[in-house]
Amino acid sequence: MKKLSIADIAKHLHVSKTTVSFILNGRAQEKRIGREVVERVQKFVDEVGYKPNPLAKSLRTGKSNTIGLMVEDISNPFFASIARLIEDRAYKNGYKIIYCSTDNDTAKTRDLISMFRDRHVDGYIIAPPEGIEDDISSLVKAGMPVVLFDRHLPNVSTDFIEIDNLFSTYNATRHLIQQGYKKIAYITFANNQTHMLARLEGYHRALGESGYESFVKEIDFNQNDDLITAPIAAFLKKNKNLDAVFFGTNHVGACGLKAITELGIKVPTDLAVISFDDYDVFKLFSPPITAIAQPIEAIADSVITVLLNRLNTSSQHISSQSIILKTDLNIRRSSKTE
């Protein structure tokens, strides 16, 4: 039983392909096609379960009903959760997602973008790595809907969704200070993108207000956890005078806890701990770790809403919009003195 085409339907019903096509695309009314015909076509289509071939449709219309999603690493729970929510919303709106992990690697990302473009994706959702400005710009200039999230590119004018990174770390650092901690270190990935710079800035600002010294340790981004854990352990070992440590991402935080465990450091008596991103590990660690929770649902929702909006209204005249979302500081025992 071969799959039937619109031509088969038309022939069987003794009407033309056009008529069927119009009806299927909901333009029957607009084209003033007779009720009776519309019903006959609808009925038959339902009966045989005919579905237009999306490939042919895409070739003809130039739209693929596909969204390209590029995250840092799909196996990172933060990105995986967001991907999950975006996926749901996209499918509900008739779009499918093709995704890939950039590893924060510019060259890889460039390849991936060109692959997406070859595949004729209709829109892009990207957590961009450094140095990818030009590629994104040319995408935008070509009229492609592009929504950035998690971070943005200052010189590229396109939609983006971010959280209030600066306030988040500022607020969390203030919390540590209020708890009486004075020697607060900040451990993070070496990264000069908006989100990480803002986080660092929030930390510095809070310390500055209290006239405290800052201790920053930057780790190179890496897929291998040992290469993250080891430098953290070394740093903590060398700086025994610290009384608190702030981890800049969930990944750094998880590796940091590994280092702390290995070194036998007691939390919070020896060292208070806060991490960016909330994560199973932080809730279950003993003591539970104070963490900055990003509003995953709200992020995913905003991202897809903004993108679908662009996709549907072909209106280029909406200039780019940015949405900044709030985070929650979940205070747990790792950062409390009493």
Added chain:
Amino acid sequence: MKKLSIADIAKHLHVSKTTVSFILNGRAQEKRIGREVVERVQKFVDEVGYKPNPLAKSLRTGKSNTIGLMVEDISNPFFASIARLIEDRAYKNGYKIIYCSTDNDTAKTRDLISMFRDRHVDGYIIAPPEGIEDDISSLVKAGMPVVLFDRHLPNVSTDFIEIDNLFSTYNATRHLIQQGYKKIAYITFANNQTHMLARLEGYHRALGESGYESFVKEIDFNQNDDLITAPIAAFLKKNKNLDAVFFGTNHVGACGLKAITELGIKVPTDLAVISFDDYDVFKLFSPPITAIAQPIEAIADSVITVLLNRLNTSSQHISSQSIILKTDLNIRRSSKTE
């Protein structure tokens, strides 16, 4: 600057589309096209960076170079990691992945399969939910390459990759028994699929050999963690006489630890703990949790190798193959008496 088509190339070079097409598809030799022509075409194509439109190609050939990946939940670290590895390998082989989460929901999965089929995916990688036998069967009968993983469907003859579930739980339960534990509970999702039944069976077999009583608690699969944690907590509260507990999946394990923490149960003094699947949380919990680690890389590798193999050799005469992989029991402090 419009994207050029094969016709543009042909016109520019004063050859026919056919010639260009043959050269691009590496059939120059076979078609005995002159070296000189081949080189000219190659050079020009490289120069202008021409890429054939995959949509048109797909429409014509019926192949989409797309693999459909269906997992239980892409935000589960186990599936996310596997997806990540499969993604890498697939891209390297010119395939793209479109994925979705089934939530172990048969109706949803059915819809998703039909969507994938409409999209003309070339092959399927599926962690199937219960009750989906017929749909998978008809896929297989239609000649589609389908690789199942994590679990399989006994009545469907297609390739699958699994781990040795029965031995894994048997072995881990034996370990608990050797450590002197006698009242060992097994907490798992209510599920009648091959992998979960085998795990349960391994547990029972080990207990049976020692003549110990079994205590099984089944939890309904759910997206909401609280609805998993609560019944576990209730179970543990009601059965204070237990001296060890075995969690059947990483998700149950993580929620179980939450329950244990909330109840203030001391591990392993009050209760020894083992979980299926290894996971950050288990390594960092204090004490670290003994866990059965699945060979993620090997699973992903086998899955994609088997599928690519099917995809390339159009040989239907390879009857279905199954691969069973070994797990590692990572013994940690949560299950040791001394």
Added chain:
DNA sequence: ATGAAAGCGCTAACAC
């Protein structure tokens, strides 16, 4: 060894 042309299944401009 190379080219003309058919056709994959669909949409939409244009004719009637």
Added chain:
DNA sequence: GTGTTAGCGCTTTCAT
């Protein structure tokens, strides 16, 4: 209102 038809960009048969 409905039908005819020309493509979208590619592969491949068949003729030369």
